[in-house]
Amino acid sequence: MIRFLFKGLIRDRNRSLIPFIVTATGVMLTVVFHAWMTGVIGNSIEFNARFASGHVKIMTRAYSEYAGQSPNDLAILGTDTLTDLISSEIPEMEFAERIYFGGLIDVPDSRGETRAQGPALGIGIDMLSGGNTEAERMNIPSSLKSGGLPRNSNEALLSSEFADKLGIIPGDEFTLVGSSMYGELTMHNFILSGTVEFGTTALDRGTIIADINDVREALNMFDATGEILGFFRTGTYNDEEATLIVNRFNEKYSSPDDEFSLLMKRLAQQNNMGFLVEYSGKLKGILVSVFIVAMSLILWNAGLLGGLRRYGEFGMRLAIGEEKGHVYKTMLMESLIIGFFGSLAGVALGMVIALYLQNHGIDLGIMMKNASVMMPQVFRARITPETWYIGFVPGFLSTQLGTLLAGIGIYRRQTAQLFKELEA
Amino acid sequence: MGSGKFTALNGIDLTFGKGEFTGIIGPSGSGKTTLLNIIGTLDVPSEGSALILGQSVANLTPASSAALRKSKLGFIFQSYNLFQVHTVFENVEFPLLLQGIETAKRRQMVLDALEWVGLTDKIKSRPAQLSGGESQRVAIARAMVKRPAVVLADEPTANLDAANSHNILQTMEKLNRELQTTFLFATHDEKVISYVRRKIFLFDGKVARDEIIDKN
Numbered sequence: 053m054i055r056f057l058f059k060g061l062i063r064d065r066n067r068s069l070i071p072f073i074v075t076a077t078g079v080m081l082t083v084v085f086h087a088w089m090t091g092v093i094g095n096s097i098e099f100n101a102r103f104a105s106g107h108v109k110i111m112t113r114a115y116s117e118y119a120g121q122s123p124n125d126l127a128i129l130g131t132d133t134l135t136d137l138i139s140s141e142i143p144e145m146e147f148a149e150r151i152y153f154g155g156l157i158d159v160p161d162s163r164g165e166t167r168a169q170g171p172a173l174g175i176g177i178d179m180l181s182g183g184n185t186e187a188e189r190m191n192i193p194s195s196l197k198s199g200g201l202p203r204n205s206n207e208a209l210l211s212s213e214f215a216d217k218l219g220i221i222p223g224d225e226f227t228l229v230g231s232s233m234y235g236e237l238t239m240h241n242f243i244l245s246g247t248v249e250f251g252t253t254a255l256d257r258g259t260i261i262a263d264i265n266d267v268r269e270a271l272n273m274f275d276a277t278g279e280i281l282g283f284f285r286t287g288t289y290n291d292e293e294a295t296l297i298v299n300r301f302n303e304k305y306s307s308p309d310d311e312f313s314l315l316m317k318r319l320a321q322q323n324n325m326g327f328l329v330e331y332s333g334k335l336k337g338i339l340v341s342v343f344i345v346a347m348s349l350i351l352w353n354a355g356l357l358g359g360l361r362r363y364g365e366f367g368m369r370l371a372i373g374e375e376k377g378h379v380y381k382t383m384l385m386e387s388l389i390i391g392f393f394g395s396l397a398g399v400a401l402g403m404v405i406a407l408y409l410q411n412h413g414i415d416l417g418i419m420m421k422n423a424s425v426m427m428p429q430v431f432r433a434r435i436t437p438e439t440w441y442i443g444f445v446p447g448f449l450s451t452q453l454g455t456l457l458a459g460i461g462i463y464r465r466q467t468a469q470l471f472k473e474l475e476a
Numbered sequence: 477m478g479s480g481k482f483t484a485l486n487g488i489d490l491t492f493g494k495g496e497f498t499g500i501i502g503p504s505g506s507g508k509t510t511l512l513n514i515i516g517t518l519d520v521p522s523e524g525s526a527l528i529l530g531q532s533v534a535n536l537t538p539a540s541s542a543a544l545r546k547s548k549l550g551f552i553f554q555s556y557n558l559f560q561v562h563t564v565f566e567n568v569e570f571p572l573l574l575q576g577i578e579t580a581k582r583r584q585m586v587l588d589a590l591e592w593v594g595l596t597d598k599i600k601s602r603p604a605q606l607s608g609g610e611s612q613r614v615a616i617a618r619a620m621v622k623r624p625a626v627v628l629a630d631e632p633t634a635n636l637d638a639a640n641s642h643n644i645l646q647t648m649e650k651l652n653r654e655l656q657t658t659f660l661f662a663t664h665d666e667k668v669i670s671y672v673r674r675k676i677f678l679f680d681g682k683v684a685r686d687e688i689i690d691k692n
Contacts, residue, residue, distance in 0.1 A: 053573045056566060063561040368557045371518065372571050372618075373546025375539060 079398025079447035087406035091434035106281025151176035155230030176267030199246025208262035232272035240270030351454025391451030409433035499672035508662035550619030554634035609640030
């Protein structure tokens with residue numbers, strides 16, 4: 053009997069090939085969509101984490117209230133020992149000190165008079181202590197437009213557009229005019245080592261990037277830092293784990309009564325990133341629900357049409373003596389086979405496309421050119437363990453559900469009614 | 477808008493014996509197919525009773541009526557209703573698959589049935605490759621392969637030309653005589669009427685005439 057049904061399934065394209073294609077296509081789209089959305093959201097989250105928020109960020113309570121203004125007068129002190137201490141207490145993360153600051157770039161002419169000036173937003177990161185962890189984290193080496201990374205003290209990078217505007221090239225000297233953490237006017241000379249272009253307006257407008265120790269010297273911030281950013285060693289943000297770390301840290305170091313006590317914030321608590329993190333978490337549920345509903349409707353419809361087309365066959369089988377329950381069971385068996393192989397093919401096909409998108413990505417730099425938010429230029433899909441089953445399970449289930457619904461219509465008809473329709 | 481109720485048969489009192497070759501004759505809407513459906517346990521009478529091979533149709537559960545159809549009743553329709561994606565052999569084999577008959581015996585029974593209808597050379601053909609007459613002969617083989625007690629044929633010649641009609645009627649008549657299978661035809665085709673040995677005329681759901689023809 054199984055052979056008989058299997059032969060029918062293989063030979064009847066309307067029964068096998070069309071539902072197979074529908075299932076495989078749906079599953080493939082789900083797999084690709086899931087990998088793409090996971091990648092895009094992940095890329096955006098990680099991009100923001102690398103440039104601004106870290107997976108967690110430590111500040112003083114007072115600094116955190118005005119973090120958008122980078123108030124270095126409220127910076128963390130005693131960082132020489134503090135960062136090492138925190139690193140040993142939270143081994144699952146690596147920590148990096150950063151100073152975000154504002155100032156004015158002044159370019160002198162040959163006589164020392166101001167030739168060009170422009171407001172700058174600066175980032176001080178560790179660039180000279182060996183290894184380029186922070187530079188690579190911020191994707192600086194591949195964003196270099198001219199020159200090179202700072203190799204010596206008092207060398208700095210400027211965003212390419214800004215350097216062009218100021219009319220300087222690598223090797224030229226410029227002055228950073230700023231204010232110290234104590235409110236004094238400061239001036240510090242830098243040599244332009246290179247220019248960078250990140251492809252994001254927010255970063256390309258007027259950025260200066262220098263080694264953190266030079267920035268400390270320039271802003272009179274010895275043994276201090278504006279922020280300490282923490283990054284999971286796994287490389288990806290985990291909100292649940294971050295919450296536990298944040299709670300543990302704040303319980304130990306933070307006091308509402310002391311505005312200079314330390315406060316740790318997770319990525320989701322900064323820069324309106326909570327929505328993205330939450331959406332990323334709910335993505336699976338949304339995808340699966342939409343897919344099951346949509347696919348079930350399509351397959352229900354396909355099953356009904358297929359069932360209508362097969363009234364003759366069902367009627368005849370009932371007349372010959374097959375029980376309704378058995379006819380229904382064989383329909384489900386057929387859809388089980390189609391669902392399994394269709395979903396399998398969909399996963400395989402989806403994975404190939406997702407893998408391509410993961411390795412090559414899509415360059416949306418043109419669309420991001422004028423974006424004021426920090427977004428990467430190249431978006432890549434990301435295949436996670438979920439990607440393997442997120443399409444398969446609903447694909448398989450919805451074929452069953454579609455057949456169940458379609459079959460009920462046939463099952464509930466009187467045998468004689470099926471016959472009337474069969475003979476019509 | 478009608479009430480939705482329609483009396484298809486009224487006051488019918490008929491008995492069919494083993495080996496009969498009977499035509500239920502009447503115009504469209506006279507109740508022929510309804511009578512055949514009741515005898516075939518595909519429908520139940522709203523009033524009265526119908527006994528099929530000693531069993532009351534009204535008392536049959538879905539499972540027991542399916543079991544009765546599986547082993548004792550065969551159906552032939554005007555539009556053949558063959559499984560289009562299966563071969564002639566597979567079409568005829570299907571009722572035996574339902575009965576769970578073992579492979580070798582099943583194969584022999586299918587070949588026997590195809591020999592009765594003269595289609596042993598077409599076992600691998602698909603219905604689409606057959607003529608109307610050949611398709612109806614496959615349908616007869618499928619109905620007969622399980623050696624049923626009763627074969628119910630609803631307008632079996634309606635889609636056939638005269639030559640093919642006579643051919644399949646002769647085949648059925650031969651099987652009726654050799655296997656003592658009861659054949660009940662619902663028809664208004666003169667060709668079928670000329671073959672049957674009992675004619676039951678239905679009109680407006682009632683038996684208008686019941687004639688037994690002596691063909692000896």
